[in-house]
Amino acid sequence: xxxxxSIFVLGGDGFCGWPTALHLSNQGYNVTIVDNxxxxxxxxxxxxxxxxxxxxxxxxxxxxxxxxxxVIQFENIDIANDHEALLTLLMQYKPESIVHFAEQxxxxxxxxxxxxxxxxxxxxxxxxxxxxxxxxxAGLETHIVHLGTMGVYGYDTAEASLPEGYLTIGIPTDDGxxxxxxxxxxxxxxxxxxxxxxxxxxxFQFYAKNDRLRITDxxxxxxxxxxxxxxxxxxxxxxxxxxxxxxxxxxNRFLVQAAIGYPLSVYGTGGQTRAFIHIEDTVHCxxxxxxxxxxxxxxxxxxxxxxxxxxxRDLAEIVGEITGAEIAQLENPRLEMAExxxxxxxxxxxxxxxxxxxxxxxxxNETIEICQAYRHxxxxxxxxxxxxWVTRRGDALQLTEDSPxx
Amino acid sequence: xxxxxSIFVLGGDGFCGWPTALHLSNQGYNVTIVDNxxxxxxxxxxxxxxxxxxxxxxxxxxxxxxxxxxVIQFENIDIANDHEALLTLLMQYKPESIVHFAEQxxxxxxxxxxxxxxxxxxxxxxxxxxxxxxxxxAGLETHIVHLGTMGVYGYDTAEASLPEGYLTIGIPTDDGxxxxxxxxxxxxxxxxxxxxxxxxxxxFQFYAKNDRLRITDxxxxxxxxxxxxxxxxxxxxxxxxxxxxxxxxxxNRFLVQAAIGYPLSVYGTGGQTRAFIHIEDTVHCxxxxxxxxxxxxxxxxxxxxxxxxxxxRDLAEIVGEITGAEIAQLENPRLEMAExxxxxxxxxxxxxxxxxxxxxxxxxNETIEICQAYRHxxxxxxxxxxxxWVTRRGDALQLTEDSPxx
Numbered sequence: 001x002x003x004x005x006s007i008f009v010l011g012g013d014g015f016c017g018w019p020t021a022l023h024l025s026n027q028g029y030n031v032t033i034v035d036n037x038x039x040x041x042x043x044x045x046x047x048x049x050x051x052x053x054x055x056x057x058x059x060x061x062x063x064x065x066x067x068x069x070x071v072i073q074f075e076n077i078d079i080a081n082d083h084e085a086l087l088t089l090l091m092q093y094k095p096e097s098i099v100h101f102a103e104q105x106x107x108x109x110x111x112x113x114x115x116x117x118x119x120x121x122x123x124x125x126x127x128x129x130x131x132x133x134x135x136x137x138a139g140l141e142t143h144i145v146h147l148g149t150m151g152v153y154g155y156d157t158a159e160a161s162l163p164e165g166y167l168t169i170g171i172p173t174d175d176g177x178x179x180x181x182x183x184x185x186x187x188x189x190x191x192x193x194x195x196x197x198x199x200x201x202x203x204f205q206f207y208a209k210n211d212r213l214r215i216t217d218x219x220x221x222x223x224x225x226x227x228x229x230x231x232x233x234x235x236x237x238x239x240x241x242x243x244x245x246x247x248x249x250x251x252n253r254f255l256v257q258a259a260i261g262y263p264l265s266v267y268g269t270g271g272q273t274r275a276f277i278h279i280e281d282t283v284h285c286x287x288x289x290x291x292x293x294x295x296x297x298x299x300x301x302x303x304x305x306x307x308x309x310x311x312x313r314d315l316a317e318i319v320g321e322i323t324g325a326e327i328a329q330l331e332n333p334r335l336e337m338a339e340x341x342x343x344x345x346x347x348x349x350x351x352x353x354x355x356x357x358x359x360x361x362x363x364x365n366e367t368i369e370i371c372q373a374y375r376h377x378x379x380x381x382x383x384x385x386x387x388x389w390v391t392r393r394g395d396a397l398q399l400t401e402d403s404p405x406x
Numbered sequence: 407x408x409x410x411x412s413i414f415v416l417g418g419d420g421f422c423g424w425p426t427a428l429h430l431s432n433q434g435y436n437v438t439i440v441d442n443x444x445x446x447x448x449x450x451x452x453x454x455x456x457x458x459x460x461x462x463x464x465x466x467x468x469x470x471x472x473x474x475x476x477v478i479q480f481e482n483i484d485i486a487n488d489h490e491a492l493l494t495l496l497m498q499y500k501p502e503s504i505v506h507f508a509e510q511x512x513x514x515x516x517x518x519x520x521x522x523x524x525x526x527x528x529x530x531x532x533x534x535x536x537x538x539x540x541x542x543x544a545g546l547e548t549h550i551v552h553l554g555t556m557g558v559y560g561y562d563t564a565e566a567s568l569p570e571g572y573l574t575i576g577i578p579t580d581d582g583x584x585x586x587x588x589x590x591x592x593x594x595x596x597x598x599x600x601x602x603x604x605x606x607x608x609x610f611q612f613y614a615k616n617d618r619l620r621i622t623d624x625x626x627x628x629x630x631x632x633x634x635x636x637x638x639x640x641x642x643x644x645x646x647x648x649x650x651x652x653x654x655x656x657x658n659r660f661l662v663q664a665a666i667g668y669p670l671s672v673y674g675t676g677g678q679t680r681a682f683i684h685i686e687d688t689v690h691c692x693x694x695x696x697x698x699x700x701x702x703x704x705x706x707x708x709x710x711x712x713x714x715x716x717x718x719r720d721l722a723e724i725v726g727e728i729t730g731a732e733i734a735q736l737e738n739p740r741l742e743m744a745e746x747x748x749x750x751x752x753x754x755x756x757x758x759x760x761x762x763x764x765x766x767x768x769x770x771n772e773t774i775e776i777c778q779a780y781r782h783x784x785x786x787x788x789x790x791x792x793x794x795w796v797t798r799r800g801d802a803l804q805l806t807e808d809s810p811x812x
Contacts, residue, residue, distance in 0.1 A: 114489070114539045114540070117535075117539050118489065118532075118535065118536060118539055121531065121532070121535045121609075122528075122531075122532055125527065125528075125531050125605075126524075126527070126528055129523075129524065129527045129528075130524060133520045133523050133524055134520070136520075137520045159577070159579040159580065159581075159583070159585045160577045160578060160580060160585060161580055167577065169573075169575045169576075169592075170575075170576070171565070171566045172566060173565040173566045174565065174566060174567055174749065177565070179565045179566060181592070184592070186575075186587070186589040186590070187608070188611075188615075189608070189612055190616075192612070195608060195609065195612045198608050199531075199605045199608050199609075202593070202595070202601060202604050202605050202608070203527075203601065203605075205594075206595055206598070206601045209594075209741075210596075210741055210795060210796060211796060335615075335616055343580065389616060390616060390617060
């Protein structure tokens with residue numbers, strides 16, 4: 001019997017982290033969840049909670065052992081601020097891979113006010129940088145798989161399909177020629193949260209080059225769905241379902257609004273096109289990424305972790321058709337273009353065998369059932385987004401194609 | 407009589423910050439220095455000190471008042487960690503401009519070990535981000551002038567002159583056309599220090615776009631020289647002169663080595679081309695930048711703050727010719743190409759009337775006199791750089807033109 005490969009899931013208590021930890025455990029990895037439970041603390045701060053009744057970590061892990069016989073370790077460590085504890089843990093387990101979800105991940109929360117802006121930058125940048133420094137310090141060959149976002153590119157994606165992370169450009173040379181060069185695809189983040197993921201890319205680029213760290217950066221779309229085949233095994237394993245104005249992603253908010261007979265809130269014209277992926281696909285893609293690391297010395301492997309692209313208003317219409325809910329157009333608090341196109345490649349996952357679950361596959365119904373089952377737990381007051389992107393100056397801001405920086 | 411415009415100099419106790427504060431005070435600005443004296447603390451940590459006997463801040467400011475009758479305020483604030491104090495000060499003075507030097511600025515120090523890497527990222531990113539958040543929070547129209555570095559581009563500057571911050575590229579569109587776009591010139595930082603300046607650029611881009619902050623980013627070359635017309639007025643105003651392996655810039659190290667009869671230490675072949683500027687020009691360029699802010703809503707104004715480019719070995723030869731010193735070739739601890747070209751534009755300052763001081767102008771002699779005068783204070787043990795860029799793995803790393811990420 002060979003030893004099971006050790007893997008850390010940083011942020012393993014969160015919406016993507018928890019089902020990923022279960023899936024990797026189920027696949028035979030020796031999983032250690034590292035989390036400071038900050039997501040639950042922010043629920044308390046915001047006066048919100050998951051629509052689904054998520055169990056505490058101890059109960060979750062006991063349930064997982066009851067159901068599968070498998071053990072997942074849990075370490076309550078703030079990796080952004082407790083470097084020694086992280087380093088000690090790395091030396092102890094020498095993990096083959098680390099999946100890094102341990103960042104504040106809500107754009108509206110990151111724009112709520114000065115302290116949330118600062119928390120998001122300080123927490124996310126320090127968490128990522130501490131991890132990179134610790135892996136170098138521990139002398140490990142660990143493959144780091146980081147959850148990034150398609151959102152780093154902002155809305156500036158009108159005419160060309162987004163490639164997977166890199167763009168070949170020509171730089172005019174002084175002798176009249178052209179120097180070809182691969183660069184990180186230019187970013188234009190639309191919130192402080194997205195900004196931190198764009199800054200993370202520079203951290204990864206440096207440590208891959210200078211210290212030959214093996215890093216995969218997953219540029220994920222907006223996740224929909226709630227349960228995976230593992231979280232469905234026992235109610236104590238249920239995944240979190242956020243529907244509040246800060247952490248609820250657009251489709252989740254529509255579904256819970258429909259379940260309680262509330263109009264679907266579309267900000268602006270709903271003409272923003274976004275990339276989507278089902279939570280079940282998230283955990284499968286992370287597993288694929290873990291299994292296919294880049295070589296030491298290679299550039300960061302960037303993969304677009306997406307299934308399909310939709311306009312927000314089209315999503316509202318789909319949900320409206322299934323549920324009979326009405327649609328309400330609200331003023332858009334975000335500084336973004338009213339309408340945008342988005343096309344993006346997910347070739348590198350398709351090449352590894354990824355067969356995306358699509359909205360039309362009907363799995364939407366499963367989530368509607370979740371919303372129906374737990375609608376008594378819903379607090380409608382938390383649904384609207386109250387973050388103002390721009391808190392100062394009277395002049396109305398509207399980005400256009402001609403804006404000087406896009 | 408009109409009120410003197412208020413200006414903050416963050417990091418005003420440092421090598422560039424101090425003479426800048428004096429110059430702006432001399433030009434009629436109401437200067438407030440904000441500094442936590444971290445540079446002096448690091449001297450203690452490293453067991454080094456300035457070759458020149460710099461006075462403490464209280465003595466410096468008393469001397470300035472004695473000599474000129476002008477008052478400079480001093481606030482001992484750690485802007486990276488004391489957001490409230492920074493915000494309170496902004497509300498009190500409502501400065502028209504802020505010159506931001508308050509970052510850890512030595513590449514070798516930033517690569518010394520895990521704690522220096524983390525300090526450099528945490529301090530520099532939090533300082534810059536706190537400043538941006540505080541200016542938004544205070545509702546000010548303040549123009550922020552930040553000291554960046556030409557070093558963000560790394561060595562990847564062989565064939566084309568570096569423009570001032572931006573590059574127009576063509577992105578192939580799905581319909582076979584080409585979409586033109588101005589992007590931040592791609593960076594390839596060679597140390598954690600340079601990495602933070604590259605990350606700063608993303609912070610500036612976001613806050614200029616989202617909050618219409620007016621920001622100038624100065625991409626400065628390596629500074630040489632010690633005194634300015636203001637620091638020369640009284641010995642108590644003397645500027646710091648670093649010659650140690652961490653903080654001493656290349657020309658300063660050569661000059662002090664020559665003064666004490668030590669061979670000039672050239673790392674590698676000395677074929678690295680770098681951009682240079684005299685400290686007197688630094689303070690004049692900062693003043694020009696302060697006086698020419700970008701409009702609110704405009705993109706970040708990036709200016710290359712440089713006078714000329716030289717190869718390191720050519721500098722050594724110039725110093726050797728003047729002083730008779732020998733040249734010693736040492737192994738290069740940095741991960742960089744052995745030889746590189748560098749050409750860069752400084753057009754935007756030239757258009758504002760900048761007439762650079764060049765090495766051949768003979769001002770080098772003034773610095774040689776400084777080194778002669780204070781050579782009794784020199785500790786030769788601190789001259790070699792002891793930071794290893796890559797602390798792990800046996801395989802020798804050597805970047806080449808063919809390296810996957812450059």
